[in-house]
Amino acid sequence: MLRSITSWLLCAMLIIFASCNKKEFLEQNPDSNIFIPTTLEDCQALLDNETVMNESPVLGEVAADNFFISTTFWNTLTPREKNAYIWHPNSFEGMVANVVDWNSPYKQVFYANVVLQAVESIEITSSNEVKWKEVKGQAFFARAHAFYQIAQLFAPVFSSKNPESIPGIVLRLQPEVDEISLRSSLEVTYRQIIHDLKEAARFLSNDIPLLNRNRSSKPAALGLLARTFLSMDDYNQALKYADSCLQxxxxxxxxxxxxxxxxxxxxxxxxxxxxxxxRFVTTNVLRAISVSSCVVDSSLYRSYETNDLRKAVFFRVNSQNTINPKSSYNGTNQLFTGIATDEIYLIRAECNARLGNVSEAMEDLNTLLEHRWRISAFRPLTVHNDEEALDSILAHRRKELPFRGLRWTDLRRLNKNGANIILKRWINNKDYELRPGDLRYTFLIPPDVISFTGMQQNPR
Structure with missing residues (x-):
């Protein structure tokens, strides 16, 4: 891990472990002052730390087009969120260090690497083989999930044209902290994400842990593979893994x-x-019903038909007669960023439409919509060709998945393919605009990381 952030990661790790003394699951290494897991129970407890392992960066959602905020509320935000909202060319102007959207996923990578190293020293027996595989699979999934989240913010959108020559992200594959790691190429970045997810799917159980949904499973690994390949415009592979997940x-x-x-x-x-x-990392903007200043885009809200129950389920009209996000699959005001079956149905539908399989695409879309409509009012949608099917699926993807941490990636990939979606803001009596292909669709790497390592910064 980058030396500029690993000391912080290790200190944070010690603090978290100190707060979990009742578990007494880790031993201290007297030479390094680092707690090392030595049993499968140790490893599982490390992976089960939801405050570390089950958070996603929020900057992409702040920069996307699901909502608007007033100048008054914008003035109360941190520099990180202020800059993201108006697509400031210097993403972290006014900040020196501790960019949580970078540090949090790399902390997850560190934890995952600690576990992956630890399990190799634990003997596999007939009594622990199932648990050993589950722990190893969860660690591979956690690392892949973190790498994927980082790539959506700090690497350019994936391109099949010369990805080996485009800078990707830092890939740390060992827990040791005595070396500086520089950026891998975009090709190597995505190859590593896919490798880790395939390994996770190989080790994980087919069954979702219903009372521990913070833990990954084979369906989760397959679902994230589908999401990853969709972001790469590899529709055949995305279709394959979406279908495997839904099976x-x-x-x-x-x-x-x-x-x-x-x-x-x-x-x-x-x-x-x-x-x-x-769920998202801590944010002052996106906390569902508790932040009335986060106003849902009116065109999005108006796009729901009368009998589409998502309008009432996802949003509320507040006392100022503006619209706020209301519901989250996380069950709290911390908005959900995980993997759910509705997204996977939409991935399979989109891929089928793009590949010319119109009837299969519309079957998936109508299956989803039947579960969203007033039953008495639902009538299956019909289209005449694959272009109409794709348009309908993308429209409902927009309506099904707002505030889920997916829109920023969608904007990047759709604009790359000619969607021509232009984002606009109005703050302090000034217009801001983000056009397709703008370099600001990739956030700058935090300045402390650049100053320490000298690694290549994203261009502006």
Whole structure:
């Protein structure tokens, strides 16, 4: 790990472990002052630390087009969130260090590497083989998930044209902290993510841990593979893994069975659509119902039809008659960023549409919509060709997955392919605009990392 951040990571690790003394699951190495897991129980406890392992960066969502905020509220934000909201060319102007959107996922990488190293020293027996595989698979998944999240912010959008010559992200594959790691290429970055997820799928169980959805499973690994390949425009592979995921876990919620209140969250973290549970890192902007200053984009809100229950489930009208996000599959005001079956249905539908399989694409879309509509009012959508199918699927992807940490990646990949989506802001009586292909679709690497390592910064 980069030396400029590993000391912070290790200190944070010690603090977290110190707060978990009741578990007494780790021994201290007297030579290094680092706690080292020595049993599978140690490793599982490390991976189960939700405050570390189940968080995702938020900057992409702050920079996306799901919501707007007023100048008054913008002035209360941290420099990190202020800059992201207006796509400031210097992403972290006013900050010196501790960019949580970089540090948090790299901390997860460190934990995963500690576990992957530890399990290799634990003998496999007939009594622990299942647990050994589960722990190893969870660690591979955690590392891949972190690398993927980092790549969506700090590496350019994936391109099949010369990806070997485009800088990707730092790939740390060992827990040792006595070396400086520089950026891998975009090709190597995505190759590593895919490798780790395939390894995770090889070791993990087919069954989702229903009472521990913070833990990964084979469906979670397959779902993240589908998401990864979609971000790479590899529709054949994305289709393959989305289908494999849904073969194992196809569950959807019928929204018509929910008790929908004007201010209540209809879900909890154990809701049956959730394959893998994660949430945004701490943010002053995106905290669902508790932040009335986060106003949902009016064109998005108006796009829902009368009998589409997502409008009432996802949003609320506040006392100022503006729209706020309301519900999250996380069950709290910390918005959900995990993997759920609705996203996987949409991936499979989009890939089928792009590959010319119109009937299969529309079957998936209509299956999802039937679970979102008032039952008495639902009528299957029909289209005439693959272009109409794709347009309809992308429109419903927009309506199904707002505030899930997916829109920024969608904007990057869709604009790369000619969608021509232009983002606009109005702050302090000034217009801001982000056009397709703008270099600001890739965030700068935090300045302390650059100053210490001298690694290549993203261009502006």
């Amino acid at each position: 194992l876990y196809p569950t959807l919620i019928k929204y018509d069975t929910l008790t929908i209140g004007p201010n209540s969250n209809q879900f909890n973290k154990f809701n049956p659509e959730t394959i893998y549970q994660s």
